[in-house]
Amino acid sequence: MRAYLRHDSPLDAIQLYIDMVRSDVKPDRYTLPIVTKSAVQIHDLPLGKQFHSVAVKLGFARDEFCESGFITLYCKAGKVRDARKVFDENAERKLGSWNAIIGGLNQAARAKEAVEMFVEMKRNGFEPDDFTMVSVTSACGGLGDLGLAFQLHRCVLEAKPEEKSDVMMMNSLVDMYGKCGRMDLASQVFEEMPERNVVSWTSMIMSYAAHGRTVEALEGFRQMREAGVRPNSVTFLGVLSACVHGGLVEEGKGYFETMKSEFGFEPGLSHYGCVVDLLSRDGRLEEAKVVVEGMPMRPSVVVWGCLMGGCEKFGDVEMAEWVAKHMVELEPWNDGVYVVLANVYASREMWKDVERVRKLMKENKLVKVPAYSSTMIL
Numbered sequence: 001m002r003a004y005l006r007h008d009s010p011l012d013a014i015q016l017y018i019d020m021v022r023s024d025v026k027p028d029r030y031t032l033p034i035v036t037k038s039a040v041q042i043h044d045l046p047l048g049k050q051f052h053s054v055a056v057k058l059g060f061a062r063d064e065f066c067e068s069g070f071i072t073l074y075c076k077a078g079k080v081r082d083a084r085k086v087f088d089e090n091a092e093r094k095l096g097s098w099n100a101i102i103g104g105l106n107q108a109a110r111a112k113e114a115v116e117m118f119v120e121m122k123r124n125g126f127e128p129d130d131f132t133m134v135s136v137t138s139a140c141g142g143l144g145d146l147g148l149a150f151q152l153h154r155c156v157l158e159a160k161p162e163e164k165s166d167v168m169m170m171n172s173l174v175d176m177y178g179k180c181g182r183m184d185l186a187s188q189v190f191e192e193m194p195e196r197n198v199v200s201w202t203s204m205i206m207s208y209a210a211h212g213r214t215v216e217a218l219e220g221f222r223q224m225r226e227a228g229v230r231p232n233s234v235t236f237l238g239v240l241s242a243c244v245h246g247g248l249v250e251e252g253k254g255y256f257e258t259m260k261s262e263f264g265f266e267p268g269l270s271h272y273g274c275v276v277d278l279l280s281r282d283g284r285l286e287e288a289k290v291v292v293e294g295m296p297m298r299p300s301v302v303v304w305g306c307l308m309g310g311c312e313k314f315g316d317v318e319m320a321e322w323v324a325k326h327m328v329e330l331e332p333w334n335d336g337v338y339v340v341l342a343n344v345y346a347s348r349e350m351w352k353d354v355e356r357v358r359k360l361m362k363e364n365k366l367v368k369v370p371a372y373s374s375t376m377i378l
Contacts, residue, residue: 002034004016008041010038010041014038017031017035029063032065033065033066033068035051039073040069040073043077048070062089064095065096067093068097069100070083070086071087071097074086075104078108095126095129098132101117102114102135102136103131106135106136106139111139114135118132118135118136128159130169133159136155137173138175140152140176141175141177141178141179146182152176153176156172167195170193171197171203173189174189174200177189178206178208178210178211183208190204196227201223201227201229205220205235205242206238208220212245213242215246217242221235230263236255236271237270237271240271240278249279249284252278256271256275269303272292273306275288276292276307277309280306280307280309281310283314285319301330301331304327305327305336308337309340312347316344317345317348321341324337332364342358
């Protein structure tokens with residue numbers, strides 16, 4: 001089962017588990033975490049719950065590996081309350097369970113709670129390891145709290161054994177400083193790393209791209225290839241994002257083709273979204289439409305939104321109407337598409353159509369949400 005899981009064959013692992021049970025061989029504390037992880041990978045919460053029930057029945061529910069597996073299962077499925085219930089029910093929880101709940105909260109976009117859980121873990125006398133620090137630094141990056149970042153940097157150095165370089169933890173620092181907007185500190189950590197992997201380079205490229213520093217992002221990609229490090233699909237997402245920010249249309253199209261032809265990656269929804277955004281911002285709306293129509297997967301609202309943004313910028317009424325139809329089919333409750341469509345009509349002084357859209361919004365009880373800002377203080 002473990003071999004199947006390691007080779008990205010979770011369904012085979014689960015089938016083997018079923019065969020084992022039918023052969024009257026009971027699972028143990030090592031079996032259940034493997035099949036639970038398999039259920040997580042195929043996004044099958046009901047199956048994972050069955051494994052949880054088996055663990056309770058056999059007395060393994062509070063085993064460190066089983067417990068952390070079930071916490072991850074529920075967090076990945078968005079059932080954070082259930083994950084907290086599993087975590088809270090065991091007063092003698094181990095570090096693995098703390099790591100699972102911190103990582104789960106972070107992945108569920110509950111960064112503030114993840115950091116609070118880390119603080120509670122420290123108060124309970126647990127020393128973080130590399131898995132803890134990767135999760136909590138990621139959460140800190142999501143919050144953009146530089147003061148907290150400095151404190152966590154110290155914790156990383158304390159958790160990292162002096163005799164070895166922990167690439168994973170150092171990568172997390174690069175990512176954290178990048179998300180906090182301190183590219184000088186991200187670069188400093190990166191330059192001081194004795195060894196780097198694809199994640200190290202990708203973190204720098206993604207961070208530069210996120211802050212609109214196109215030249216640095218593409219230069220990082222060039223240096224990465226010179227160093228003999230093979231990029232992954234996330235690397236190309238950073239490169240394409242950098243091209244979007246820099247308005248480098250031909251370069252972006254070139255990288256998109258390189259991704260497929262030279263490295264054999266099948267572009268995902270996000271990659272196609274970048275290309276559509278890149279073309280739409282440059283007014284090449286017909287070309288963007290061809291890309292959308294040729295996607296092997298169903299375009300998301302985000303992808304359609306990129307094209308709609310181009311329609312608004314360049315006042316293309318016909319294209320806007322075509323895009324709006326698809327967006328309304330996906331999200332009929334979304335007021336944004338109506339607002340943008342009205343703006344496109346207004347840019348062409350088509351006031352009757354503007355009024356028609358506004359009337360349609362009233363009939364569908366859609367009200368434009370006013371802009372607002374918020375701050376988060378730890």
